[in-house]
Amino acid sequence: MNNSKKLIVSHAPHWHNGSSISAKNINIIFATFPALLIGLSYYGIPAVGVIALSIGCAMIAELLMNLAMKREISISDGSAALSGLLLGMLLPASAPWWLVVIGSFLVIVIGKQIFGGIGSNPLNPTLIGYAILMISWKGLLDYNEALLDYDLGFIMSYPLATLKHFGVSAITKYDMINLFMGKQSGGIGTTCGLGLLIGGFYLLLRGFIRWEISLSFLVGVYVSAFLFNISNPEGYASPLFHLLTGNIMLGAFFLATDDTTSPVNFIPMLIFGLGCGIMTVLIRNLGVYYDGVVFAILLMNITNPLLDKIYPKAIGKVVENA
Amino acid sequence: MKMKSFRGGIHPPGNKEYSEKKPIETFPLPDQVIIPLSQHLGAPCNPVVVEGELVKKGQKIGEGKGFVTAPIHASLSGKVTAIKNFPHPSGKDLPAFLIQSDGKDEWVEGLNSTENFLDLSPEEMKNKIREAGLVGMGGAAFPTMVKLSPPPEKPIDTIILNGVECEPYITADHRLMLEEPHRIIRGLKIIMQILGVSRAFIGIEANKPDAIKMITESLNHEPSVKVVKLKVKYPQGAEKHLIKAILNREVPSGGLPMDVGALVQNVGTVGAIYDAVCLGIPLIERVTTVTGAAIMEAKNLKVRIGTPVRELFQFCGGLTEEAGKVLMGGPMMGIAQHSLDIPVIKGTTGILIIPREKVEKEGFRPCIRCGKCILVCPMKLMPNTIGNFAAKELIEDAEKFHPLDCIECGSCNYVCPAKRPLVHFIRYVKAEIGAKGRKD
Numbered sequence: 234m235n236n237s238k239k240l241i242v243s244h245a246p247h248w249h250n251g252s253s254i255s256a257k258n259i260n261i262i263f264a265t266f267p268a269l270l271i272g273l274s275y276y277g278i279p280a281v282g283v284i285a286l287s288i289g290c291a292m293i294a295e296l297l298m299n300l301a302m303k304r305e306i307s308i309s310d311g312s313a314a315l316s317g318l319l320l321g322m323l324l325p326a327s328a329p330w331w332l333v334v335i336g337s338f339l340v341i342v343i344g345k346q347i348f349g350g351i352g353s354n355p356l357n358p359t360l361i362g363y364a365i366l367m368i369s370w371k372g373l374l375d376y377n378e379a380l381l382d383y384d385l386g387f388i389m390s391y392p393l394a395t396l397k398h399f400g401v402s403a404i405t406k407y408d409m410i411n412l413f414m415g416k417q418s419g420g421i422g423t424t425c426g427l428g429l430l431i432g433g434f435y436l437l438l439r440g441f442i443r444w445e446i447s448l449s450f451l452v453g454v455y456v457s458a459f460l461f462n463i464s465n466p467e468g469y470a471s472p473l474f475h476l477l478t479g480n481i482m483l484g485a486f487f488l489a490t491d492d493t494t495s496p497v498n499f500i501p502m503l504i505f506g507l508g509c510g511i512m513t514v515l516i517r518n519l520g521v522y523y524d525g526v527v528f529a530i531l532l533m534n535i536t537n538p539l540l541d542k543i544y545p546k547a548i549g550k551v552v553e554n555a
Numbered sequence: 556m557k558m559k560s561f562r563g564g565i566h567p568p569g570n571k572e573y574s575e576k577k578p579i580e581t582f583p584l585p586d587q588v589i590i591p592l593s594q595h596l597g598a599p600c601n602p603v604v605v606e607g608e609l610v611k612k613g614q615k616i617g618e619g620k621g622f623v624t625a626p627i628h629a630s631l632s633g634k635v636t637a638i639k640n641f642p643h644p645s646g647k648d649l650p651a652f653l654i655q656s657d658g659k660d661e662w663v664e665g666l667n668s669t670e671n672f673l674d675l676s677p678e679e680m681k682n683k684i685r686e687a688g689l690v691g692m693g694g695a696a697f698p699t700m701v702k703l704s705p706p707p708e709k710p711i712d713t714i715i716l717n718g719v720e721c722e723p724y725i726t727a728d729h730r731l732m733l734e735e736p737h738r739i740i741r742g743l744k745i746i747m748q749i750l751g752v753s754r755a756f757i758g759i760e761a762n763k764p765d766a767i768k769m770i771t772e773s774l775n776h777e778p779s780v781k782v783v784k785l786k787v788k789y790p791q792g793a794e795k796h797l798i799k800a801i802l803n804r805e806v807p808s809g810g811l812p813m814d815v816g817a818l819v820q821n822v823g824t825v826g827a828i829y830d831a832v833c834l835g836i837p838l839i840e841r842v843t844t845v846t847g848a849a850i851m852e853a854k855n856l857k858v859r860i861g862t863p864v865r866e867l868f869q870f871c872g873g874l875t876e877e878a879g880k881v882l883m884g885g886p887m888m889g890i891a892q893h894s895l896d897i898p899v900i901k902g903t904t905g906i907l908i909i910p911r912e913k914v915e916k917e918g919f920r921p922c923i924r925c926g927k928c929i930l931v932c933p934m935k936l937m938p939n940t941i942g943n944f945a946a947k948e949l950i951e952d953a954e955k956f957h958p959l960d961c962i963e964c965g966s967c968n969y970v971c972p973a974k975r976p977l978v979h980f981i982r983y984v985k986a987e988i989g990a991k992g993r994k995d
Contacts, residue, residue: 241879242893245888246887247915254920493923547935
């Protein structure tokens, strides 16, 4: 036998199920389509521009950082594209181009690359970028101000702003079904609860995100909003209203479930999700911001190393043989 | 009824169709065999014959010192032409006998058969098992005699036969259960007799209904032995997980099955126990599966210990594609070989050839903390964390996450989207901990 080519030797196992980071990210991007397409159909070309620009700039930022830090080119794994896309989905369709560019660079550079790239960022990169924009250019990200020129045939005032400024009595004009179907103002891809739910279920079924986080997030929102609501029905909105408005659906299925910044064990995942949900409602009901999802998730991201201290006992560490 | 199993695990494609329908063929007498002095866990053997000596089939040629060891025997009659280092399936070059066949294939004298093992005392039977050089034939190659000698404070109440064969591709045990069920059942009765145990289970994965049927029928309503159908899941055949599935007992960390009153034996091993006790034949041949997409015809072969792998390939019609990896064992836990001159040893369950194009050459990426490895780990470990610490050589930090409990099944590696070599990392940590322990 000709031994010109040597046999390949490596460590077991010699098999892999074929999953990869890029496949995972492409699937998550795919899962945003139902909600994203509805958003794009409402807002038209400007929204397409925002999304395209946010994805493109995020990828360019990643490439530039790869080159600057002399590291492996990592734009093909889809992680930068996904972070950019999620930022675009959070922004209003009217966001000026420079805002999108700055946001995308913040997402990649401050959110991810300065920590060492994929897998090393302690905080959700998309939310870091968005939070900086939100604090720096408040007016441009206020959906009521930003979407002033749009009339899409449904109530164009931002539901959460209405709630904050005019109280519970003012929100009776919102029909829950309309809110669920996406007939509300907000970020490009955040409004259609149904679309996000479809995308979220797809990811759950394919095993790309963990049900523990999504479910406990929604439960956290529902339970805490419910407690506020029954303690003072005039002062606080119903839990269903909370669930269907703002960024909660996007947060529960696409933002809180981000791999790197969420826990990996069962109990920590539940605590993390519940924490996100409860913090969101606390910020909405007691804080100054309309929506609390962004800061709630960022806050819970910080608790992550702590939550990591809770991990299950290995098999055989607890001997119970009766 | 819910089939019994354990938490975690993966579902890789079985790929057993290559060879599961192929009856066991006897491989013809090889011209020469290479018999390593170390084919088991424990002390390696020292030669008891010298270069140039004539040996007969079944003659003891190596004997180890101590308790945890197993003697080795010539697998054919002929002349010992060399005792030197040869490539060993473990990847190292280790001392081995090179025996040239004289073509006569004569048995050594003095092997006496005892059809009725009930006439023998447990000690006599154990001695026969020891002298026959029996080791666990499921791959780990732990000396059988040691397993059969639990200390008195750890009584064994249940014997479990492992017919799971969860490793993809490999079908040696499956064929053995179909073709030689009586050998297996008699072997089982022998160990039940030795240990005075009145309860036994035979665990078989649900993907082998024919084997379940065959064994059940052969048992012929034997009340003390029960066949348990197990869920198809990897690593169902791992000792601790088999005990968990069948008896719902958890083997303590660092402990052995005997700590929970159980004894697990591979079905091939008990077949060999029957040969040793009733026929007096030492372990000189075994059934092994030669399989994979690159081999002309996959086969289950009964081969002499020491037959070079290259000859098995020729017998199976040669390779259709260029071999990329040659594995001793299956794709999950098999050891990649660097040479085709390695011999079949006592623990060789199968030989798998992976074509060159199919070999994954991609590097790995950083851990993205997706938690898939934790989800599948049958030992409830955190392979991601151990792997991350290992990559940074933070051995003491890694140690807190119980790397020593890892059974190296490879499930974490199999599902990792970043393709991180987690088993490699964990083995590295284990080796470093071992080295540190020796230094202290």
